[in-house]
Structures are given as structure tokens and as C-alpha cells.
Amino acid sequence: MSQRIKMSERAPEIRNKDFEQVNLGYTDEQAAAEAKRCLQCKKPLCVTGCPVEINIPGFIKHIAANDPAGAIKVLKEKNNLPAVCGRVCPQENQCEKHCILGIKQEPVAIGNLERYAADKAAKATQTSQKEAVLNGKKVAVIGSGPAGLTCAGDLAKMGYDVTVFESLHDSGGVLRYGIPEFRLPAKVLDREIDSLKALGIKFIFNYLIGRTKTIQDLFEDGFEAVFIGAGAGLPTFPGVEGENFNNIYSANEFLVRINLMSAFKFPDFDTPIYKGRNVVVIGGGNTAMDSVRTAKRIGAESVKLVYRRTAEEMPARLEERHHALEEGIEFIELTAPVKFIADEKGFVKAVECIKMRLTEPDASGRKKPVAIEGSNFIIETDLVILALGLHPNPILPSLTKGLETNAKGYLIIDDKFMTTLDGVFAGGDIAGGSTVIQAMGMGKQAAKNIHAYLSR
Template identity: 35%
Template sequence: MDSPDASVLWKIFDEVEPDLKPKEVMEEANRCLFCFDAPCTKACPTNIDVPLFIKKITTGNMKGSARVIMDANPMGATCARVCPTEELCEGACVLNDASLPIMIGDLQRHTTNWAMKNNPQLFEAGKPNGKKIAIIGGGPAGLSSARELARFGYQVTIYEKHEKAGGLNTYGIVPFRLPQRVALWEVEQIEQLGVSIRTNCEVGKDVSVQSIMNESDAVILAIGMANVPSLGIPGEDLDGVYDAIRLIEKVKDGKPTRQFIGKKAVVVGAGNTAIDAATCLKRLGAARVHIVYRRSEAEMTAYPFEFRFAKEDGIEFCWQTQPKRIVSDGDGHVAKLECVQMKLGDEDASGRHRPIKIENSDFIMDADVIVKAIGQNRYKSLIDAFGLVHSHGVVTVNPETFQTSNPKVFAAGDVIFGNGKGEAMVVAAAEQGKRTARAIHEQMFSKI
């Protein structure tokens, strides 16, 4: 941020979607039918009472509106911005067929914006019950369980290896979708309930697994996922190959770099992280950004609205294309990407068509920058350090209680998110955190 035009550069990372204007808010809120047993509420993984929070907007009870949202979803401000609402609440709105669905996400954003601006006290910590809970990981699942446990009266400590808590909300979702201040406000709300957050503290390094296990009545593992795995092709160690998660992390933390200006970039993968990386690169000045994906548009895991957004940003998609080799410029830097065309074969275990290489279809793309976005590795060694049963780094839990193979340890969020099972959404992590907290509370106090 030291160059003269840094502020201009940073400007393009402002939120893309504008806030609703006051008149829009009132018109939209008054359009809500206040359905009974509303499908929007049922479609929300955290079961926000959508008609109620909207009704409260119409009566000017903004504090009440904020409370309804945040009570059900401690990440309510984030989710207002990043939830795939057209697949959830808005997709379920009864007005879809009659006229247009209510803009639930935008109304939720209006209310949570009010809460961020006015900062009312929405919740209180429960009477201390003498029990200690350690939460590993300060992302959505960890924070959400911490919030609920604090309200139940537990003494909660979150161990977070980054400088700031919030997990992917703070570091992983591009700022023009979710400004970091929103994630940090949610963190603050949880700290205000007396939850202690130890940042820059990596479990297994700065603090031992053993001491955490000894000092706590229960432990919640909410460590999410690790770095992007390697592509497993030659040339991956060349200068110019990046990990999408790390790239977004830098941008999100307010450190946009000038190194991508005018560059030709290729992002490998077509999930939401790939889209985020691609749109980030475009904003950082890359001349052309391609996304290469070995399957077709139909198999892509990015949300439709993310895909639309990428196309609007001028991202070019190369479907059924698999990288084969990264070619050096002879000076240790990326120069080209050699790819092969794919065709789709039979369905695999995940129900998606298996990509098969087409013989002699190799071709070369010019590229200065290669960004890997093909999913994330798992923190297997830490999971092993806790001695938990897992499947390829996905911790096995009781789906009702979120209890792991060690009855004292629970797990929630991306650490239990397995391939092909639901979606790794912030809102799902928040709900899991809530349910984990309730399960712990039930178990602790049913014994007495």
C-alpha cells in the first residue's frame, strides 16, 4: 500500500454489491408476506426466522431484527453477503412463482449493517457454570460454537493460528464479496461475551495437544482445511505458481500486490475459490485470466452467481482441459502451460462424469502466473495428534452430536466436510457450531 496509486488500486476491492437504499428496504420488506411456517426459514441451514426479522424492519425495530438474525446465525452479517441465497432462502420464497422472491439476503445485510453501525448489545454471557471448553480454530464453526457456549455459561478459549480470528471469512472470501471488517465485527461480538481468543497460537506448536486436552472439559476441533494440494505435474516449483488460498489471504488482509499487472494468468479448478482467485487477479491488473477445468460447466462446483460474476469480470473459461506440464522460460519462471483436452466418461462415485484424456489433443497456453485452486489438503497430522478416527483427513463424527471417536472431542465445520456431502458453506459451518455447542451442553448437564 505504499505506491501513490495504492488507494485507487484498493478501491476496486470495495464491495461489488451495493447496499439497498432506505426506500428499497421499506418497499421490499413490506412486500414480504410474513408466511406461517415459512419455506425461507426452513431452507436456511441455521433456520433464521426470516419473516420475523423482515417484519421487524417494517416496524422499525432494528435491534429486534438484528437479534433474530444473529441469534440463529452468529455469522449473520457474513452470510447476508456470501450465502447462495438463490439456492436457499430466496430460492424457497413463495413469491418466486407469483412475482419475484423477496431479496432476503439484501434485507439481512441491511439489518446487520445497522447492527454494525449502532453496535447494540444483542446477547449476554450465561451465568458461569465452571466448565472449560477449548476450541481449535477461530473460523465460522469455532466462533459459532463459542458464542453459544458462552451464552450457556462456559469458559471458552479459542486457539487461532492466524493473527486475526474469523477463518475464511477474514482471510478466504474476496473482499469485494465480504469486507474483512464484517468478519471481524462478528468476532468482536463473540469476544464481548467473554470468549478468550488466543491468536497467533498454533495448536501442536505454540501449545500442546496434551495440555489442551488436560485443561478442558471438552474440545472442539474446528480447524477447517489446509493449503491447496499440488497439481502433481512437472514445473510446479517454478516461480509464478501460487496457492489460491494464500493469494486471496494477502489481498483480503489489505496487501494487494502489483506483481500481477499485465500478466497472463491461469487458474486451475472451478470451485468458488478458483472464481475468487480469478476475479482477484483481474482486479490486481492481470491482462487475461483463464480458468481451466477438467470437467464441464455442469460439474463445476462454483455457485451460479459466482460464475455469472466471473463472466461479467471477463474471466475466460476453458472447459474439459487438464494441465499437463508447466513450462519454464529458461530462467526458473513460468512461461507456458501445456494442457490436454478431456472428454467425459461414465459417472464416478461422486455421481459426476469421470474425465478421460483425449489422445493427441495437447496444446499450449501462454501463462506468466499459474494459480492452483483444486480443493484443499487436510490437517491430518493434527487430527492424528488428537488420535481421532478420520477418513483421508475428514474427521468422523456422530452426525447428531458432532462427537468424534474421542468422546471429549467434538468437530465441526470444514474439518468434517467430506467430498460430495452437502456444501462447505459458511452458513452450514455456523449451524454445525451451534449444534455442537448444544450437544456439549446436553451431555455435560444431563450427567449431573
């Protein structure tokens, strides 16, 4: 049996002080050897685990034959962002989970191979992108995260004249402002977005649909369909005493300041950030993991991750959990905050926590955490980051008559990805997605349905 080939990584004690990439990628020899582990199944189950239905054995076959350009061609048939997906997809819950090799040994490292092909063949891809012949129909895409980028890319390839409206000053959504450079370098993202621009897609920045212009205005401007990929950027707060004290950040604010505004380089850059010495991050998802690892990199002496279940139940990708532990992050499991305590100037100085125990799984299949009475204890801190999940921002639906949401604020869409407004489609986190590849899958399905709608 051949062993799965591990990708080399930078040493934890070195990488936890900078923002350079942690994973170093496969060499040509490693990639070819890993690709040769693929059994080339006639009915590949891995593809059923991929929301954008990449021909996985097809691209891997090219890598096994030392042909990364052929591999990227197959990848790009379905995936506009392979270098992104190869770095951030939770493959263990998707394609690799279904790999038949996984029954008796480790599954093929599909994500690592995707990353290899995308990085290796980047130049070849850029030169081979061509603008499609325009069909004269204009489509507006709201938001430039993975949902919007995928929908825009697929529509442009079909010949639509696509404009992406983005409220921030740069493209990529969470891929740029949330996920740090050490996992997804901006230059890798730029490369993939450049290849979308080469399809003729136009980007308009600093443009908040709902306020700068309404969806109705877009139709009046000649757009014949609209796709909403506005994400879910509104942070959740725990609702406990003292959560508004100074130096308590939402993870979104913390990560945006650092990733998008380079706050850790203040005063060379305009945006400041408080660099905590004893940092406490509350949560267990990818956002929490990115926050702990970022806090460590900007100089914290101690970083504690407080989570109400155990590490096993954390929703964060396995690799991020593993990397965080290696980098010196302390996990405090089965613990929840009950109160934040501040000094006389209103700056947080401690978190009062309580121990939890897990009961039997509930209807969602997850074990419910219950507080253990009298188990309260104090953790001293000078910076708290709250990473408790995100919800859709209500601005767009509240300013758009007829655009309906469910009780949790997510846009209601039908099986054609159309919202409650005719000609307005949606996908990604704003319509209930929660990963990059889900957002891309929804963007892709929406593009197909927009094409059907405009071809009636």
C-alpha cells in the first residue's frame, strides 16, 4: 500500500511569527507520486462529494503524467478558483471523505493536488483565458466573494456582460478580508481573480447595493438579472455582561483590520490594532482558528482558545486545529464565558468562565453543552476576540422591497436559486451556505439558472 504524501510545512516556532504560507506545496515528484495513488475509479465517488463537480480523476490523471497544464484545464472546466480551494476547502468532509482508498488507508490528497496544479500551471492558465463572444445581455453580481466570483465567471464564459458590485475597496470577500495570508496569500487570490477579469468581467468597488444604488436601479440601468452573493458578515455576540468593554473585538473586525488594512504594520499603515499579550479567543470555527493564529503572529505571549464543546466537535478544518496546537495555542475545552471584567478605565482585564459538560446528541446530531454549576473560574487577559459565528447583514433585504428572508435573516431561494423577486438570484452564505466550496457550488447553480431564465 502506498502512503499518502505529506506536504512539507514550515516549522511551527518559525511560522508563528510571520504571515508567510505554512504549507509549502508539493514538488513535481511528490505530486506525481501522490497522483499515482488514485485508482481512477470508473464511478468516482470523490466527485459526488464536490459541490462544483470537478472531474477529479480526470485532473489527477494529468498530474500523474507530469502534465499540470492539462490538469488545470480539467479543473477550470468546473472551478474558477482552484488555487483557493486547494488551500481552504475542508476536503476531509467533501471529496476526500468519499475516496475509496480511504476505506483501508488514507484517501488521495485531492486538495493538495488541486493546489499543486493551480500553482504550477498559473501562467499557462492566464494566457489561455479568452473573452467569450458577448450575447448582449447584462447581469449584475452583488458581492465578490466565492459565490459572486463563481457566478460571474460562469456567466462570462457563457457570453454574458457581467458587472460585479462590491462594497469594499477590493475583491474576494472573506477570501481576502477574513482568511489570513499564511493560509491564502493575497497574490494567489489576485492571480485567480485576474483570470476572471481576463474573461471580461467588470468590477466596481466601494459600491453598496441597497444604498449607493438599489436592485431596482440595476434593472433600470439595463441589467436583466441580478445575483446576490453578499455573504454573512454580521458578527454574533455572546450576550454576556461586559461584552462591550475596550479591547474586546469581534473576530471579523480583528481579521479585517489585519488582513485588509494591514493594521499590524501601524503606524506605517493607517489602521491601528491593539496587540494583546494574553489573548483569549472564544469560538471553535475557522474564524476562531484564524484569530488565535493571527494573534500569536502579531506578538501575543499567550493565546487561549475557549470553546464550549471539545476539540473533536470544533467546526474548524482539521488542519487548522492541528496547526494552531503546533503553533503554541492553548485549547481550553468545555468552557464558556459568563462575564467580562474590566479595569477602572474600561479595558478588559479578565474573563469569568464556567465549565461545561456534554449531554446526549440533540436533533442536530451535536452534543449539547450544559453549564456545571459552581465551576466558575477566571482567565486574565488584555485582548478578547469573539468568534461565535456570523449572520447575514440585514441592509440589502431591508432596503429592497419584496426581497424576503427566513427567521434567521437568510435570503429565501427556490430550487432555481431565485429569491422572492423575479430575476433576482442568490447563493453563498447569504442564502445559507457556510463554506467556500458551498458558496461556489451555489454560485455555479445560480449561473445555470440565470442562463435558463434569460434564454426563455
